[in-house]
Amino acid sequence: MNFNKIYIFLFFTFTLVINTLNCQEKKLTSSTLSKALLLKFKQPDSAAFYFEKGYKQNLIKKDTLSAINFLIQLSELYAHSVNYGKSYDGYWEALLLAEKSNDLFSTASIYQGLGWLYSFYKRNDEALKYFNHSISIRKNLLKEDKSETNYSYLQSDYFAVLNLYRTNSNYIIAKKYLDSCYQIKEINYPDSESFYLVPEEAFLDATKGNFKKALSKLNSSELYFKENNPSYLVIINALLGKVYRLKNDKKQSIFHFKKSLQISKESKTHINYRIIAYEALSEIYFEQQNLKEAYKYLKLTKQRNEEIFGGQSENNKHLLEIKDKYRIEKDKQNDLINQKHIAQLEHEEKTSFLQTVILTVFLIFLILYAYIWGKHIRNRHKLEKKILREKQKLRTQKQNEILELKNKELTESALRLIEKDEFISSIKKKISNQKENIDINVIKRMLKSIQGTPNSNWKEFEARFTAINQSFYNKLKTEYPQLSQTDQKICALVKLNFPSKDMAKLLGISVESVHTSRYRLRKKLNLDRADNLEEFINKI
Structure with missing residues (x-):
């Protein structure tokens, strides 16, 4: 237990010491930079001392970004003091560090500084080249981060090019870059x-x-x-x-x-x-x-x-x-990179060839397998579809046969009802002709007991029809809710191809009434003269 307490105490003490040292180092860097900036325009030599001191301190701490910043500030100071040789050396040294650490922000600033140096020597093409390098980097940085800082530095690049053209009396192009500066100013500080x-x-x-x-x-x-x-x-x-x-x-x-x-x-x-x-x-x-x-x-x-x-x-x-440190170092780096690159390319070429062979064999096998498997799946699906179609065809055929048979039975039943009514009617007629020898009242009661009314005949027919054609009435009522019961009866009899005469007998109405009902039905179904009522009903 005591050991754990001691361990925790030592851990926190060590952390505190490290944090304190880090804070002191940051304060030291900040203090050095502040002193240098304060003396920059009053005592340039003293400012140069502090900039160089900060640069070396940050190199020891391996804080490359801060070291680059100190070196850029030092080079800028030398440029203001027309010590262009030291400024030139400082910028190239900073560029070497910036490229090693992939610090694009600092690289752009260095290119701008080099552009200014070349402009002082009236080497305008070189100056413009470096200014444009800086502009290109700034624009790429703005694609990722549209911050005020990035806009401000891009504006400073445009300002540098503006100054170059103005000092060379090319006022038309200078005006274009001035307009570009103002455009950025409107984005960053529109009210100032x-x-x-x-x-x-x-x-x-x-x-x-x-x-x-x-x-x-x-x-x-x-x-x-x-x-x-x-x-x-x-x-x-x-x-x-x-x-x-x-x-x-x-x-x-x-x-x-x-x-x-x-x-x-x-x-x-x-x-x-x-x-x-x-x-x-x-x-x-x-x-x-x-x-x-x-x-x-x-x-x-x-x-x-x-x-x-x-x-x-x-x-x-x-x-x-031309023998500046940057170029010598850059040449060495390029030679080393080229040697490594050649060796890597040779290795990659061998590996790539082997990979290509393996991949080709694998792809051929995969394509062949996919083709065989796909063909098998297609054949199986075709066979399954064919079997399903055959089953469906047989099922439909069987249902149609059953429906046709039942409709025939229904028709025969309806016809028997009609024949029964006709038979009874003929008996009535004969009895009426022989009133003297027969008790008419007794006979009439007997006939009445076996004779059905048109309504009862229809109910018997409708019950059988509905049992056979279950969905017919449902569809008819859903699609044409405006049809009356008489219209529905006519539809049922038309479906069974009943002639108007048989319809009249089964419904207990005249043939003229049947014709009238059929005419009204056609109107309700919105049928033209050319449309066949029987075909239309059979489609329902």
Whole structure:
């Protein structure tokens, strides 16, 4: 008993320790990520340290998804700091991990990041290829999960393509991708303003000459980003500079390009926009014949371009070298997979051949067995049906013969009744002619005792008829409830092929009355002149 208590105590203690350690690890990961994000735009180097630390910690814990997330964040930070070489390496390393763990969500984000990198180098076809890879994955994920997150990331892909076409002055296609962004926005947040799309829309308005509309949108966006994301003012002011330049307001254009430079230096973000600002300022000053300032910014443009994209640049070395870790690792994996695949195919080929032989023999046997069994079943069913038909035929024939015989007997009985009545009538007639020698009253009483009334004759006939033809009256009453008793009597006598004269005698009415009854009966049965009453009655 004490041993069980100790065991339970140790079990709960161990569980508590494990849960505590797990919680501490989660808090540690969350704390590292929070620190990195907080320092991202203030102290990029410190933020990079924490992103890398979080990446390594999660690799040790074998939390691949978290490790990939840290690596993507680190690569994005390097891209903002124009350290494209490290950003490039980070994205490919993350892609290797994402593909190993089949993490499609992260794979799409990595493809988008690579697309941005190639767009910075003006390698537009490569950039568009990776953006489209990301879009394709996002669309497939949306088929399974139509969540706000998936829609938002698809919108960010469209935004990236929009930016690519806009910076390359292809405003028609840029407008199409802007419309796609707004369509997703209407699905996700129909009642809210999308301040990241508004600046792009404003610039496209400016390219059409709608400067007032464009500036209004950009100014409202500037107020929003001052409160919510000050670093994005680098882009807003760069766009304002471009719009004022299109408007030919050089003074305001210079002001906003310089403001974009100032914010970029203070926030240490969007450093690639400095080249855009330097180049624009150089061109504007040249147009104003301010050659000193034009040369100054031209020199800064060249210097910055050389630092980032020059032949001696670390960034350029990374993108020009094909021997990156991802591709080498991918080639090794592909070789290993191909070798295994070849061996597997050879084994499968042998196994498949053997299986095919066995399956073929089995199928032939099965088909043969099914054919023989089916033929046996069909023959048995045919024989059973034939026997049943013969039995049914004999049964029906016998019933018809019995019915015919009984109907004949019934007819003969009815005729005897008629003959009896005729005989008695003739006796009456003879007696009436010899009234003097015979006691007429005595004779009449005797005749009355043996003579039946028409009603009693009919009852006797009906009783016999019903006994033989049990279902006839039932069907007649069910199908034609409007028929009277006289109509039913006529039907019964017609079924036995009685002539009108015999009907009259049996029913105790005149022949004319029989004809009248037959005529009324035809009307009630809805028969035409061409219809045969006898045939119709016999079908019932």
